[in-house]
Amino acid sequence: MQAESSSVMRGVRIPDFHRRSAPLGFSALLLEAVRDLAAYRGARLRLALAVAVLALGVGLGLAIHLINEVALGEFTGAIRTLAGQADLSVRGPQSGFAESVFAQIVLHPGVAAASPIVEGERPERASRVLVRFLGIDPLRAQFVEPALISGRMPQGRASKSADERADERAEARLGLRTDRLFAGVRLLERLHRSIGDRIELLDVRGEPVGFVIAGTLDPAVSALADRAVIDIAAAQYLEGMVGRLSRVDVRVRPGTDEGQLPTQLTRALPAGVTVIAPLEGARSDAQVSRAYRINLSVLALVALFCGSLLIFSAQALQVARRRAHFALLRALGLTEGELLSQQLIQALLLGSLGALLGACLAYGIAALALAHLGADLGSGFFRGVTPSLRWDGTATGLYTLGGILAALAGAALPALEAARVAPARGLKPGALEDAWRPLTQGRSVLISGLALLFAAMGFLLMPPVGGVPVGGYLAIACVLLGSVVLTPRVLVLLxxxxxxxxxxxxxxxxxxxxxxxxxxxxxxxPAVSLAAMVASVSLAVAMMIMVNSFRVSFQSWLEQILPAQAYLGDAGLRLSADEQARIGRLPQVGRVEFLRSDELRLSPDQVPMMLLARDIDPANPRARLPLVEGPMGAGLVASMAAERARRALGEGSLATRAVPLSALPPVWISEAAAALTGLTVGQFIDLPIGGQTHRFRIDGIWRDYARQQGAIVIERAHYQALTGDLSANIAALWLAPAATVDELRAALGWLDGRSRLKDVGSIRAFSLTLFDRTFVVTYALVAVSVLIGLIALAGNLATLVLARRGELSVLRHLGVALIEITRMIALQALLIVLAALIMGVSVGWVIGRILIEVVNRDSFHWSMDLHVPWGAMGALALLLAVLALLTGWLSARAVRSADVIRSVTEDW
Amino acid sequence: MAIETPPATIALSAHALTKHFGSRRVLDGLDLEVARGEIVAVIGESGAGKSTLLNLLAGLETSDGGAIAIEGVDLAHLDERARSLARRRLIGFVFQAFHLLPYFDVAGNVELPLRLLGWPLEDRRARVPAMLEAVGLADRALARTHQLSGGELQRVALARALAHRPALVLADEPTGNLDARTAREVLDLLLREIRANHATGLIVTHSHQAAMLCDRVVRIIDGRAFNAS
Known part of the structure; x- marks a missing residue:
């Protein structure tokens, strides 16, 4: 320690720097920084809150990362386990493909081994627990997916006959018989069954099929914990897929050109059946959730940004208030570099504290979220994945570093300002305002702010990069930073x-x-603190506008997409033509429409899209679909989105095909399908249906919030003609006059066990509940944003009252009553809040529009209508105004003390 | 509001004033009367209670005992708001460190007491230039406070203290921050303007020379006032 002695001035310790002969070392600066922090009068609460917000930013960001990484790891791990040693996987639509394809594959000279699989999900009769199963041929699976046939067999009984023991040995060797089922340990728990018990699964016709639980799957393989493995023939029977397969996993013969084999195999396969590497498929599945994950991470960055802004605000006001103190330190011999270092070390300390607290918080949040929201954070991705939290050193280190950097970034400008205080000028009265005059009058600040806003406009034209709306995020960052930079100017203007x-x-x-x-x-x-408020209010308003627009659009979409009074079925249900006719004849049914859904894989590197064959009037598709672009004319925004998609996909994509042929049958593609293919109304699309490729005319683009991977609607009659498949998954039911949903449910009792009738109200309510769950993190961040705004306001007023106590004392001497001083400070608080609201709402509206028109479109490929939540925003404004008055009143209490009266004896 | 009828010539009277800060007794039964138009210098050692006396007289602090009347207004019996209104109307303050408000220009600072008293615009427009003229700063009306020298700042402070024609001017070390020559100029100006505005003055000072220029000198010793002239 080189500054060994010190003196005291107005209660603040002044180190005797003039006595030293060498520059201060890091330890000395660290000690000075800690001592200086301890001297922060009136700002300790603000600093503590800044640290807390920083911790929240790091905590949320890291927590979201941890949860997603764990979920993704489990997800891809599950795919890897289930795929076993397979090099390639042959996959078709959800309805599967003909068994004959297997023969083609297994006979190919490049294939060493192939294993056919049928995947399904059927309810257990007694418990109604849905059982996800894999139907395998154990003789073939042992060479490709050995994990599927490893596990525990029942213990032998002494009383068993020789034949029984021989059978068991055969089972152990072959693994399965058609009435045997091997269950994962978690599935057994859910079923409340054990080895040797008998269960019945309901097949697609609703008939019970009996199985004996013959053993458990390897408990070490977590991907199998919630599944069952049965014989492939039993699986085909259960799913109504006799003669069909879901996929074939392939091991490539050593020495075969693995690059060429998929192309060779695909050439021999029917349309709609593609060859992919299993992990590639997992990656593209995971890709669907990427936008959601990135959006959440960006939201967490927002909290980090606000924390940084609070650090900036706290440090900036301290520097302004303690300008004379810094000038004195400089006069005593502290160099510019040493003062800068001291201030940055303080930021480092605060940042480290916040980041470390945040890292601890992250693991707590992640554990809570995994327990209560699930690995998908309420989004619906990674269904069935139940991971446990793991330590991630790299991510923890990076996020901690990010928190420290955010604190340093926030403190950098004030630290520079503190270091540049000229000793002579800084000690003069009136220098306080000089410190930040460039913010309100500097031309460079004005130019920087305007440049950021112009840059934002440029970024808006940027197409998404790898499906990520980088331009949108950069535009939001520029708008936010630009408005923060311009805040002092606008405040002066107002x-x-x-x-x-x-x-x-x-x-x-x-x-x-x-x-x-x-x-x-x-x-x-005030402007420095106002910047933090503007940022938080604008982010809160932006998120409120986006979420409300989305929610109202979603509600409206639900009403359009679910026009009937009751619905029956899901993807797992198969209603035969006879059953459909039987439903149609029920006296409680006024009208019924059926829908058949299937998956379509348009290319090997894309997630399969949904094919929806439904009863629809081609002359009036709007009666059933929420069209955003159609024969009646394309919307401007939809056209812009299509253009952005085309630019993102690049020239020469599907989108550039010539527009043909009015004679083709029509299809209506969802916005996601349009964005992923680059196609639009008036163009044609080739779809692999029924094992053959068919060409369709795109007659409309419709809004679909349910299937992010894209969906295509075709006429059901046309689908039946192409496939011969007369079955349906879903029935939309309109009640006959005077009939009730309960009566109809009772009349459909013969379907009990396969599907249960749901009234449209409960479906819509359930959907909105899911929607709100998806946005729970967003809602939390809105609350955090508002809280940050209030913290900024409270800190601002407390600091202002402290900094201006001399001025307030003069006003008291001039005869201004305490109540008038209180009103004055409350009015100033109100003015600051009004300015924050004017600026915050304006900036928030712009950011909200960017979120709606760019970020959501590029991330999720769906549009929404603008619905400003005036009521909620009014309530927010009122809340802020009331709290501003309250904060002002509380801050004014400080003026009552005799110290304030006596501050006129100071030279402030 | 209790208002006593004072003798017509008494502007300020303090009787048996006591004030403690914790266990320390600062004023101990202080008596003081100042005639209307009289200018009294208050001297005493540091910590003698001079500034406390000013704060009590202005109604900024409350005494532990005794009575104060300014132009017949008994401050002790007024609530905080009424004391503030009385102070606004009756008293003008001059501080050692000037204490002009940095967010107003020179004219804005002088105009402030008039605004607080609700003077009409025309009257304010007439009074502010007149006061600036009187203190020799007519050409600096639009200057900001940080552009002024110490002497100029205190001249503006004098103009502000007298602009609303107060009955009593309380000055706490008005020349303490100035060099000798400027201090003398400012003091002369202060005394002249107090007299010109028919006000009463109470000037706390450490300067014997400054005290000698006043009509009477009062020394505070052990919390009591003694005539020293």
Missing amino acids: LGVLSMALRRRPAPNAVALISVEQLRGAPSG
């Missing part, structure tokens, strides 16, 4: 207008005028 209006009144209220003039005459201090 106060100028207000001052002029007040002065024009013949007898202006003196207290009101002083309030305005005090802010206007020294706007830099």
Whole structure:
């Protein structure tokens, strides 16, 4: 320690730097930084809150990362386990493909081994627990997916006959018989069954099929914990897929060109059946959730940004208030570099504290979220994945570093300002306002702010990069930073207008005028804090606008997409033509429409799209589909989105095909399908249906919030003609006059066990519940944003009152009553909040539009209509105004002390 | 509001004033009367209670005992708001460190007491230039406070203290931050303007020379006032 002795001035320890002969070392600067932090009067709460917000930013960001990484790891791990040693996987639509394909594959000279699989999910009769199963041929699976046939067999009994023991040995060797089922340990728990018990699964016709639980799957393989393995023939029977397969896993013969084999195999396969590497498929499945994960991470960054802004605000006000102190330190011999280092070390300490707390918080949040929201954070991705939290050193280190950097970034400017204080000028009265004058008057600040806003406009034209709306995020960052930079200017402008209006009144209220003039005459201090408020209010408003627009659009979409009064079925249900006719004849049914869904794989590297064959009138598709673009004319925004998609996909993509042929049958593609293919209305699309490729004319683009991977609607009659498949998954039911849903449910009792009738109200309510769950993190961040705004306001006022206690004392001497001072500070708080609301709502509206028109479109490929939540925003404004008055009143209490009266004896 | 009828010539009277800060007794039964138009210098050692006396007289602090009347207004019996209104109307303050409000220009600072009293615009427009003229700063009306020298700042402070024609001017070390020559100029100006505005003055000072220029000198010793002239 080189500054060994010190003196005391107004309670602040002043190190005797002039006695030293060498520069201060890091340890000495560290000690000075800690001592200086301890001297932060009136700002400790603000600093503590800044650290807390920083911790929250790091905590949320890291937690989201941890949860997603764990979920993704489990997800891809499960795919890897289930695929076993397979090099390639042959996959078709959800309805599967003909068994004959297997023969083609297994006979190919490049294939060493192939294993056919049928995947399915059927309810257990007694418990109604859905059982996900894999139907395998154990003789073939042992060479490709050995994990599927490893596990525990029942213990032998002494009383068994020789034949029984021979059978068991055969089972152990072959693994399965058609009535045997091997279950994962977690599945057994859910079923409340054990080895040797008998269960019945309901097949697609609703008939029970009996199985004996013959053993458990390897408990070490977590991917199998929630599944069952049965014989492939039994699986085909259960799923109504006799003669069909879901997929074939392939081991490539050593020495075969693995690059060429998929192409060779695909050539021999029917349309719609493709060859992919299993992990590639997993990656593209995971890709679907990427946008959601990135959005959540960006939201967490917002919290980090706000924490950084609070650090900036706290440090900036401290630097302004303690300008004379810094000038004195400089006069005593502390160099510019040493003062800068001291200030940055303080930020480092605060940042480290916040980041470390945040890292601890992250593991707590992640554990809670995994327990209560699931690995998908309520989004619906990674269904069935139940991971446990793991330590991730790299991510923890990176996020901790990010928190520290955010603190340093927030403190950098104030630290530079502190270091540049000229000793002579800084010690003079009136220098406080000089410190931040460039913020309100500097041309470079104005130019920087405007440049950021222009840059934002440029970024908006940027196409998504790898499906990520990088341009949208950068535009939001620029708008936010630009508005924060311009906040002081705008504040001065607003106060100028207000001052002029007040002065024009013949007898202006003196207290009101002083309030305005005090802010206007020294706007830099309030402006610095106002920036934090503007940022938080604008983010809160942006998220409120986006979520409300989405929610209202979603509600409206639900009403359009679910026009009937009740619905029956899901993807797992198969209603035969006879059953459909039987439903149609029920006296409780006024009208019924059926839908058959299947998956379509348009290319090996894309997630399969949904094919929806439904009863629809081609002349009036709007009656059933929420069209955003169709024969009636394309919407401007939809056209812009299509253009952005085309640019993202690049020239020469599907989108550039010539427009043909009015004679083709129509299809209507979802916005996601349009974005992923680059196609639009009036173009044609080739779809692999029924093992052959068929060409269709795109007649419309419709809004679909349910299938992010894309969906295509075709006429059901046409689908039946192409496939011969007369079955249906879903029935939309309109009640006959005087009939009730309960009566109809009772009349459909013969379907019990396969599917249960749901009234449209409960489906919509359930969907909205899921929607709100998806946005639970967003809602939390809105609350955090508002909280940050209030923290900024409270800190701002407390600091201002402290910094201006001399001025307030003069006003008391001039005869301004305490109640008037209280009103004055409350009015200033209100003015700051009003300015924050004016600026925050404006900026928030812009960011909200970017979120709606760019980020959501590029991330999820869906549009939404703008619905500003005036009520909620009004409530937010009212809440902030009331809290501002309250905060002002509380801050004004400090003026009551005798110390304030006596501060006129100080040279402030 | 209790208002006593004072003798017509008494502007300020303090009787048996006591004030403690914790266990320390700062004023101990202080008596003081100042005639209307009289300018009294208050001297005493640091910590003698001079500034406390000013704060009590201005109604900024409350005494532990005794009575104060300014132009017949008994401050002790007024609530905080009424004391503030009385102070606004009756008293002008001059501080050692000037204490002009940095967010107002020179004219705005001088105009402030008039605004607080609700003077009409025309009257304010007439009074502010007159006061600036009187203190020799007519050409600096639009200057900001950080553009002024110490002497100029205190001249503006004098103009602000007298602009609303107060009955009593309380000055706490008004020349303490100035060099000798400027201090003398400012003090002369202060005394002249107090007299010109027919006000009463109470000037706390450490300067014997400054005290000698006043009509009477009062020394505070052990919390009591003694005539020293």
